[in-house]
Amino acid sequence: MIKASIIGATGYTGQELVKMLSGHPHIEIVGLGSKSYAGENFSKIYPHFRGIDLICENPENDEIIDKADIIFLALPHGLSVPYVKKALEKGKKVVDLGADFRIKDRDIYQSWYKTQGPEEDLLEKAVYGLCEINKEKIAGAQIVANPGCYPTTILLALIPLLQKGAIKKQNIIIDSKSGVSGAGRSLSLNTHLCETNEDLKAYGLPLHRHIPEMEQELSLNAEEEINITFTPHLIPMTRGMLSTIYLELEEGFTGEKVHSLLKEFYKDKHFVRIIGEGESPHTKWVSGSNYCDIGIFSDPRNNRITILSAIDNLIKGASGQAIQNMNIMFGLDEKAGLPLWGMYP
């Protein structure tokens, strides 16, 4: 069995990791790191885990890293570096769910996140963990930077189209919606029931911190500097994310061709489902699952297409993708430990 520790286990993504890893055929959970609940039984924090019998421990004690083969970091950004350093020194593998290792240009990271981030030599070791695109690199990585939730929906839809030259590389406009669990478990007015229920708002304007992550990966795949327009919205749902992407077609391409191109690109990639042309994905179809569902609408009057991409922000947008990355890093079946289907209704 491969031994796993989760640091930040008491957060929303942390508890999703516990849920899926505890049913994983090749994994034994050996450590749950929590500063606020060290010494407490995990099921006391989350009673839906009654019976799991795992005690949280202070993540600053080296033991949590020493006894594991893989460490999942599910911490707010700015906190991962010391844990990653320790893990790498001890020859362990790491999947970081936060943003600290995603952006390759340190100056860009520091200006958007207002925190130091990793030094260049450490940063260089990290692979961007978008499983369907970077599988070979992930397989050889010791540290994987798990993508952000919004970037997961958007990059999975756009990268194949940029690689095949199907869309104009500029003037990409994206409108995304996220459930409230995307903001994590900590209390804030923004996530208060009375403030979010029956409300719909854009936030993070004018420039949300996921923009540089998306522009980095899009530019890499387009071999040209790409700037996007991106507006995220908060919707009164617990989980789920839908991105609506407006694109101009390159000459010779139609919505139908783009649909076929995406189908072909993802035909052997289990967790991305290209649905019928003219069909909109639902967040409910992917809720509780590791799927990303992508739909396409043609707009021939304007020579545009609209792409819709849906995930569960806590699964494909975070903990499910993190486990998929771990499976690739250890040469396991990519689907191992991940739910076959989501929750419905």
Ligand SMILES: NC(=O)C1=CN([C@@H]2O[C@H](COP(=O)(O)OP(=O)(O)OC[C@H]3O[C@@H](n4cnc5c(N)ncnc54)[C@H](OP(=O)(O)O)[C@@H]3O)[C@@H](O)[C@H]2O)C=CC1
């Ligand atoms: N929620 C989502 O949909 C997604 C989240 N992410 C990213 O994943 C990471 C975790 O997110 P999420 O689970 O939502 O966050 P939560 O706020 O729900 O949980 C964060 C966890 O970090 C721990 N923590 C907080 N401060 C410290 C500290 N100073 N030292 C050590 N541990 C600390 C807390 O545990 P304790 O107090 O018990 O120590 C808590 O369990 C973040 O970087 C987030 O941006 C990525 C994609 C999607």
Ligand SMILES: CC(=O)N[C@@H](CCC(=O)OP(=O)(O)O)C(=O)O
């Ligand atoms: C609804 C909500 O607040 N969502 C978060 C996205 C969380 C996330 O997954 O982003 P990182 O992994 O990059 O931290 C936000 O917009 O900041």
